[in-house]
Amino acid sequence: MTEPEREPTAGGLSRRRLFGTAGAGAALLGAGVAAGVVGDRALHDHGAATGSAVPAVERRYPFHDGHQAGIATPVQDRLHFAAFDVTTDDRPALIDLLRRWTAAAARLTQGLGAGELGPTSGPYDAPPDDTGEAIGLPPAGLTLTFGFGPSLFRDDQGRDRFGLAGRQPAALRRLPHFPADKLDPARSDGDLCVQACADDPQVAVHAIRNLARIAFGTASVRWSELGFGRTSSTSTGQQTPRNLFGFKDGTANLKAEEPGLLDDHVWVPAGADPRAEWLAGGTYLVARRISMAVEPWDRTSLREQEALIGRTKAAGAPLSGGSEFSQPDFRLAGRGGEPLIAADAHVRLAHPDANDGVRMLRRGFNFVDGTTGLGRLDAGLFFIAFVRDPRTHYIPMQTRLSATDGLMEYLQHTGSGLWAVPPGIAEGSFVGEALFS
Amino acid sequence: MTEPEREPTAGGLSRRRLFGTAGAGAALLGAGVAAGVVGDRALHDHGAATGSAVPAVERRYPFHDGHQAGIATPVQDRLHFAAFDVTTDDRPALIDLLRRWTAAAARLTQGLGAGELGPTSGPYDAPPDDTGEAIGLPPAGLTLTFGFGPSLFRDDQGRDRFGLAGRQPAALRRLPHFPADKLDPARSDGDLCVQACADDPQVAVHAIRNLARIAFGTASVRWSELGFGRTSSTSTGQQTPRNLFGFKDGTANLKAEEPGLLDDHVWVPAGADPRAEWLAGGTYLVARRISMAVEPWDRTSLREQEALIGRTKAAGAPLSGGSEFSQPDFRLAGRGGEPLIAADAHVRLAHPDANDGVRMLRRGFNFVDGTTGLGRLDAGLFFIAFVRDPRTHYIPMQTRLSATDGLMEYLQHTGSGLWAVPPGIAEGSFVGEALFS
Numbered sequence: 001m002t003e004p005e006r007e008p009t010a011g012g013l014s015r016r017r018l019f020g021t022a023g024a025g026a027a028l029l030g031a032g033v034a035a036g037v038v039g040d041r042a043l044h045d046h047g048a049a050t051g052s053a054v055p056a057v058e059r060r061y062p063f064h065d066g067h068q069a070g071i072a073t074p075v076q077d078r079l080h081f082a083a084f085d086v087t088t089d090d091r092p093a094l095i096d097l098l099r100r101w102t103a104a105a106a107r108l109t110q111g112l113g114a115g116e117l118g119p120t121s122g123p124y125d126a127p128p129d130d131t132g133e134a135i136g137l138p139p140a141g142l143t144l145t146f147g148f149g150p151s152l153f154r155d156d157q158g159r160d161r162f163g164l165a166g167r168q169p170a171a172l173r174r175l176p177h178f179p180a181d182k183l184d185p186a187r188s189d190g191d192l193c194v195q196a197c198a199d200d201p202q203v204a205v206h207a208i209r210n211l212a213r214i215a216f217g218t219a220s221v222r223w224s225e226l227g228f229g230r231t232s233s234t235s236t237g238q239q240t241p242r243n244l245f246g247f248k249d250g251t252a253n254l255k256a257e258e259p260g261l262l263d264d265h266v267w268v269p270a271g272a273d274p275r276a277e278w279l280a281g282g283t284y285l286v287a288r289r290i291s292m293a294v295e296p297w298d299r300t301s302l303r304e305q306e307a308l309i310g311r312t313k314a315a316g317a318p319l320s321g322g323s324e325f326s327q328p329d330f331r332l333a334g335r336g337g338e339p340l341i342a343a344d345a346h347v348r349l350a351h352p353d354a355n356d357g358v359r360m361l362r363r364g365f366n367f368v369d370g371t372t373g374l375g376r377l378d379a380g381l382f383f384i385a386f387v388r389d390p391r392t393h394y395i396p397m398q399t400r401l402s403a404t405d406g407l408m409e410y411l412q413h414t415g416s417g418l419w420a421v422p423p424g425i426a427e428g429s430f431v432g433e434a435l436f437s
Numbered sequence: 438m439t440e441p442e443r444e445p446t447a448g449g450l451s452r453r454r455l456f457g458t459a460g461a462g463a464a465l466l467g468a469g470v471a472a473g474v475v476g477d478r479a480l481h482d483h484g485a486a487t488g489s490a491v492p493a494v495e496r497r498y499p500f501h502d503g504h505q506a507g508i509a510t511p512v513q514d515r516l517h518f519a520a521f522d523v524t525t526d527d528r529p530a531l532i533d534l535l536r537r538w539t540a541a542a543a544r545l546t547q548g549l550g551a552g553e554l555g556p557t558s559g560p561y562d563a564p565p566d567d568t569g570e571a572i573g574l575p576p577a578g579l580t581l582t583f584g585f586g587p588s589l590f591r592d593d594q595g596r597d598r599f600g601l602a603g604r605q606p607a608a609l610r611r612l613p614h615f616p617a618d619k620l621d622p623a624r625s626d627g628d629l630c631v632q633a634c635a636d637d638p639q640v641a642v643h644a645i646r647n648l649a650r651i652a653f654g655t656a657s658v659r660w661s662e663l664g665f666g667r668t669s670s671t672s673t674g675q676q677t678p679r680n681l682f683g684f685k686d687g688t689a690n691l692k693a694e695e696p697g698l699l700d701d702h703v704w705v706p707a708g709a710d711p712r713a714e715w716l717a718g719g720t721y722l723v724a725r726r727i728s729m730a731v732e733p734w735d736r737t738s739l740r741e742q743e744a745l746i747g748r749t750k751a752a753g754a755p756l757s758g759g760s761e762f763s764q765p766d767f768r769l770a771g772r773g774g775e776p777l778i779a780a781d782a783h784v785r786l787a788h789p790d791a792n793d794g795v796r797m798l799r800r801g802f803n804f805v806d807g808t809t810g811l812g813r814l815d816a817g818l819f820f821i822a823f824v825r826d827p828r829t830h831y832i833p834m835q836t837r838l839s840a841t842d843g844l845m846e847y848l849q850h851t852g853s854g855l856w857a858v859p860p861g862i863a864e865g866s867f868v869g870e871a872l873f874s
Binding site for chain 2: 080085119120122123124125126127128131132133134135136186187201202205208209212213216220221222223224225226228229239242243244245246247294295298299300301302303305312313314366368369370371373375376377379
């Protein structure tokens with residue numbers, strides 16, 4: 001299978017081990033060695049890794065787990081999100097794709113090539129089973145998270161292409177139209193979705209590109225979006241990132257260290273939906289491409305900006321006082337008797353107190369997609385939230401926000417999607433297997 | 438100027454010093470302290486910085502120098518490139534914009550806010566003079582490089598709006614049409630360009646966004662492109678990056694450590710063009726958005742891929758043998774008498790031997806701009822080259838490549854631009870001042 005004179009690469013070797021700075025004398029490793037180890041220093045140690053903390057680009061997250069990775073995993077800095085349309089009506093072909101995607105994802109997330117042969121081995125007269133642009137790159141904390149859209153169960157013509165309609169979760173419907181939505185169908189929906197998060201954009205892009213390659217003939221990319229977060233791997237990892245309005249975003253986000261709250265708000269419990277028991281332990285992924293009018297925003301006063309958000313720009317503290325993590329006091333009034341946090345401030349309307357106590361696990365990324373036809377930056381927030389039920393945990397809040405949030409003057413939702421995210425994948429299984437069994 | 442109760446930020450403080458992990462007890466620094474210091478550990482020291490090498494995100498490059506930064510500067514990992522159209526015919530307004538851009542760039546590249554007050558100080562009822570999304574982020578090696586397009590001297594209607602036509606360099610003409618060009622006017626040309634390179638995308642985006650804000654009423658963004666390179670700050674910094682064909686790209690690139698070659702091939706010498714003496718010490722920036730048909734490429738054999746490039750995929754060695762940095766032997770024949778490096782191989786046609794010995798300083802970035810209407814990744818290489826004269830150093834080679842390079846089957850040039858890049862900026866001056874004096 002290998003041609004020694006052509007610098008063979010065996011499938012079981014990590015990209016880095018073969019080509020990286022510590023690549024001398026690479027030894028064959030059993031495939032099992034690489035799996036399930038988070039930040040294994042022995043495999044990935046190299047000159048630049050110092051101190052006790054594993055640098056972000058060297059991190060690896062286990063692929064096989066009770067929940068899919070990329071949800072409660074610490075948020076990486078880069079995103080490549082892709083929605084796919086299944087181009088066949090053949091149920092076995094769909095299952096086969098999910099099997100092949102699962103196998104590739106298990107490898108890619110551990111820093112290996114997409115296929116067993118790797119980008120430069122295998123038959124010289126066949127296409128490589130990995131595209132190669134990630135050769136030499138570390139795992140970069142890559143996670144791959146798969147979701148099933150409403151149209152996989154019943155397409156826009158109402159057809160049940162794959163015999164799945166009877167198992168469609170009741171909550172898995174296309175999101176309703178919200179006031180001020182201006183959705184682009186070419187940036188919305190999709191039968192399948194894959195969220196690739198990593199601390200190196202090339203690693204995230206490489207993963208999506210190889211999954212698209214593997215899907216050739218069965219599914220094709222409907223749309224995709226690249227996003228970036230805050231600073232790179234030398235950050236403390238705890239600082240709240242800033243959105244393109246210059247404000248801290250996601251201060252009140254659920255944290256992975258709050259398993260009880262994740263059970264309450266993120267994971268679908270067993271028995272939640274008798275038709276969709278296959279989704280127990282999974283969640284729903286809400287994606288919204290939120291375009292931000294940054295140029296008009298940049299011409300508003302600091303006072304106006306802070307009033308619309310309800311927090312200070314510098315520290316992110318509620319306008320009612322304290323510091324970033326202080327609870328906002330919505331009743332506290334200032335001079336003149338007006339509340340310090342205005343009635344239409346974003347922090348008030350998005351707060352659990354205004355939303356029946358619901359909370360979301362958010363994983364948003366900033367995006368800049370060049371310019372609009374009007375010479376403005378085509379920029380904004382690619383909002384991702386994981387919730388146990390969009391009917392209680394997203395739709396009511398977004399209905400309220402889109403009608404009353406003062407910030408909406410500067411926002412336009414231009415893309416949208418909802419997917420059911422199956423639970424974690426056991427070794428030997430494939431993503432969503434319980435749906436098909 | 439500051440409002441102490443509102444977490445004041447003085448203009449002379451770095452973003453990091455104020456808000457970063459080492460931010461306690463920030464002291465006022467003279468503005469001069471921050472300037473001209475590359476990787477000043479004292480200013481930027483924090484917990485994650487270890488070892489003797491300065492992490493990429495902590496690097497700062499001097500703004501005032503004999504040449505503009507961002508040309509011979511070690512290539513950073515992220516790009517935000519923007520082309521601007523000047524929306525006024527008023528020469529003093531153009532000069533004023535260049536002054537204000539210069540002042541902002543001198544600050545931004547040192548990790549400071551775009552304006553003297555910063556994102557959260559200044560009059561509370563005025564727009565902040567910095568947009569704030571880079572608060573807390575390190576300088577990230579940001580460089581800002583400015584260029585003047587042919588249309589600044591004479592617009593498409595032939596008008597000399599700013600009285601500059603008499604000083605237009607003879608070499609500064611819109612690039613000719615090359616075979617197989619499929620240029621999108623909305624991704625081509627522009628009166629001005631700004632290349633922002635940094636090791637953090639948010640820092641690069643922040644810089645372009647603030648320069649666009651400053652230009653409001655005088656110039657607007659015509660188009661912009663985001664790019665990414667290879668791995669992030671823990672890399673050795675010496676590894677040749679890979680393009681989206683999975684091959685190493687730029688092996689034969691000019692290096693900053695070759696000043697003699699830079700003089701020969703990059704910097705415009707004094708006396709080169711009597712009408713454009715203002716450009717001496719500057720260079721020309723050629724930008725080409727090269728779309729790559731990655732899906733068809735992924736279905737070709739490793740043999741075909743290597744034959745088209747003329748190098749091995751794994752190590753990047755010429756097919757005539759050796760290692761990555763070995764000189765290709767174009768005469769060496771294999772079995773059957775055919776040359777090991779084919780007649781239409783990219784490495785042969787792009788080699789200086791086939792191009793009168795000319796060399797370029799390249800600064801290319803991979804891009805992925807979502808998907809095309811055909812469900813393919815809208816991906817490729819945003820090619821940037823700096824040359825002393827495009828008539829000798831780019832046009833002949835591209836004419837030959839576009840007609841004969843076997844790789845062209847998988848490439849389409851979809852954007853194009855040429856700009857004259859003035860020399861470095863002395864303290865108290867502004868970019869291109871000699872053009873206006």
